[in-house]
Amino acid sequence: MTAVPRDPMLPVLFRIEKVRRDLSDTFTMELVPEAGGEFSFKPGQFNMLYVFGVGEIPISISGDPGDRSVLVHTTRAVGAVSSALDSLKAGDQIGVRGPYGTAWPIESAYGQDVVFVAGGVGLAPLRPAIYHAMNNRERYGKVMVLYGARTPEDILFKKELERWRGRFDMDVLVTVDRATGKWSGNVGVVTNLVARGGFDPLHTTAFVCGPEVMMRYGASALEKKGVARDTIWISMERNMKCGVGLCGHCQWGSHFVCKDGPVFRYDSVADLFQVREL
Amino acid sequence: MVKPDDLGKIIDEHPFFQGIDDTLRALLVGCAANERYEAGQFLFREGQEAAKFYLVRAGTVAVEIDVPGKQPIVIETIGEGEVAGWSWIVEPYRSTFDARAIGLVRAISFDGKCLRKKMAADPALGYEVLRRFVPMMAHRLSSARLQMLDLYGPSAKPEKVKKAKVKAAGKTKGTNRSPAARLAKAAKKSKKDS
Numbered sequence: 227m228t229a230v231p232r233d234p235m236l237p238v239l240f241r242i243e244k245v246r247r248d249l250s251d252t253f254t255m256e257l258v259p260e261a262g263g264e265f266s267f268k269p270g271q272f273n274m275l276y277v278f279g280v281g282e283i284p285i286s287i288s289g290d291p292g293d294r295s296v297l298v299h300t301t302r303a304v305g306a307v308s309s310a311l312d313s314l315k316a317g318d319q320i321g322v323r324g325p326y327g328t329a330w331p332i333e334s335a336y337g338q339d340v341v342f343v344a345g346g347v348g349l350a351p352l353r354p355a356i357y358h359a360m361n362n363r364e365r366y367g368k369v370m371v372l373y374g375a376r377t378p379e380d381i382l383f384k385k386e387l388e389r390w391r392g393r394f395d396m397d398v399l400v401t402v403d404r405a406t407g408k409w410s411g412n413v414g415v416v417t418n419l420v421a422r423g424g425f426d427p428l429h430t431t432a433f434v435c436g437p438e439v440m441m442r443y444g445a446s447a448l449e450k451k452g453v454a455r456d457t458i459w460i461s462m463e464r465n466m467k468c469g470v471g472l473c474g475h476c477q478w479g480s481h482f483v484c485k486d487g488p489v490f491r492y493d494s495v496a497d498l499f500q501v502r503e504l
Numbered sequence: 505m506v507k508p509d510d511l512g513k514i515i516d517e518h519p520f521f522q523g524i525d526d527t528l529r530a531l532l533v534g535c536a537a538n539e540r541y542e543a544g545q546f547l548f549r550e551g552q553e554a555a556k557f558y559l560v561r562a563g564t565v566a567v568e569i570d571v572p573g574k575q576p577i578v579i580e581t582i583g584e585g586e587v588a589g590w591s592w593i594v595e596p597y598r599s600t601f602d603a604r605a606i607g608l609v610r611a612i613s614f615d616g617k618c619l620r621k622k623m624a625a626d627p628a629l630g631y632e633v634l635r636r637f638v639p640m641m642a643h644r645l646s647s648a649r650l651q652m653l654d655l656y657g658p659s660a661k662p663e664k665v666k667k668a669k670v671k672a673a674g675k676t677k678g679t680n681r682s683p684a685a686r687l688a689k690a691a692k693k694s695k696k697d698s
Contacts (some may be wrong), residue, residue: 290637302657304657326638345655345656346655346657347656347658349580374656376654376655376656376657380656401581401597403581403654403656404577404651405577405578405579405602406574406575406576406578408575409578410564410606410607411581412564412581412583413566413578413579413580413581414580414581414647414651415565415647415651417647417649417650418647421643422583422585436655436656437655437656437657439650439653439655440655440656443650
C-alpha cells in the first residue's frame with residue numbers, strides 16, 4: 227500500500243469503519259482512507275476532523291502508532307461539531323487533515339522510568355504513547371499509568387486499563403473523584419497517585435494530559451516527588467482552526483498550540499500556567 | 505501481641521513518622537497499639553469521639569459520608585503508608601466522617617487522649633507530631649478543593665447528548681455535490697488562492 231498523499235490544508239476523505247461508545251458522551255471512531263493507503267502519525271499528534279456542512283475540530287489521535295491501517299480518534303461530544311461526529315455511523319465519511327503538532331517524546335525516554343498521568347478524556351491523547359511503551363517494553367524501566375476520572379462510570383478505556391493492569395510489567399493505578407460503596411478502588415485526585423510514587427524520580431520522564439488545572443497540579447506533584455521540570459511533558463488544548471500556525475486562534479503566550487504544541491516540555495511553559503486569563 | 509520494640513520499629517518504618525527521634529518515638533509507642541480490621545468494619549464513625557488515629561500499614565480505608573436513603577459517598581481512600589484520622593487533634597475531638605475498611609486493614613492506632621497529654625507535657629513531641637500532621641492536613645484540604653472543581657466535566661449518567669442533525673456525508677440531500685467533489689473544488693480553490 228502507498229501512503230496517502232497529504233496537502234496540509236486539504237482534507238482527505240476517510241470512511242468510518244467502526245464506532246464504539248466509550249462513555250455516555252464519549253466515543254471512539256476507527257477510520258480508513260477512502261482512497262486506500264496508510265496513515266502514519268506520532269503519539270500525541272492530532273488531526274482536524276471535518277464533518278461536512280457542520281465544521282472542523284482538532285481531535286487527538288488515540289490509536290496505536292504501530293498500526294497504520296486504521297486511524298483512531300476518541301472524542302467527547304461537547305459542541306456542535308463533536309455532537310455531529312457523534313451522530314455519524316459506520317460507512318459515513320468525514321474529511322481529515324493532519325497529522326499536526328508536536329509529539330510525546332516517548333523514544334527519548336528509553337532507559338528511563340515512564341509515568342503517564344491522565345485525567346478524564348486526557349487518557350485518549352496519551353494512549354498512543356502508552357501503546358508505544360508497551361510495544362517497546364524492554365527499552366524502559368518502570369512503566370506507570372496513573373489515571374483519574376470523575377466517577378467509576380466515567381473511566382475511559384476501562385477494559386483496556388484492566389488488561390494493562392493484568393500485565394506483569396506495568397503498574398496501572400486508577401482513582402475517581404467520588405464513588406459509592408460499590409467501588410473498592412482509590413478515591414481522590416490523581417495527584418495523590420503521583421504522591422505515592424513507585425518510580426525513580428531522578429530517572430523518570432512523565433507525560434501529563436488532562437484538564438489544564440489537573441496538568442498544573444499534576445506537574446507540581448511530580449516536581450514535589452523530585453522529577454525535573456525538563457522531563458515532564460504536557461499536552462495543551464486550545465481553540466484551533468487552521469492547524470498549521472497561520473490563523474492565530476490557538477495562540478498561547480508566544481506559542482501557537484497547533485504548531486509549537488500540543489505537546490510542550492513543562493519547563494518551557496510553566497510560567498504561562500501562572501498567567502491569568504491566558 | 506506486638507512487643508513495644510517491634511511497634512517502635514513499625515512506627516519508624518512507616519513514612520509518616522519515618523526518621524523520628526528515638527526519644528520521641530518511645531513516647532509514641534506508649535500510646536500505640538497494633539490493630540486489624542476486616543472488610544466493612546469501621547475504624548471510626550462520624551460524630552463519635554475521635555479517640556484514635558491510624559498509621560495504615562496494609563489495605564485501604566474509605567473515608568465516607570452517610571447519605572440518608574442512599575449508598576454512602578466515598579470521598580477519599582487512604583492506603584498503605586498514609587494516615588487515617590486527624591480529628592483527635594482538633595477540638596472538640598469528634599470524627600467528621602466515617603472510615604471503613606475496604607478490605608483487610610492492618611494499622612497502628614494511637615490513643616488521642618494519651619498522645620495529647622504527652623504532647624502538652626513535652627513541646628518537642630507536640631511540635632514533631634504537628635509538624636507531620638499539618639502538611640498532611642493541608643494536602644488533604646488542597647485535594648478536596650481540587651475534587652470540588654469537578655475537573656473532568658460531564659459524563660457519568662447516560663445523558664442524552666443533543667445531537668446535531670447531520671446527514672451522513674455522501675448521503676446529503678439538497679446538494680448536487682458529493683463530499684469528494686466538494687474536496688476537489690476546495691483543492692482547486694486553494695490552488696487559485698495560492
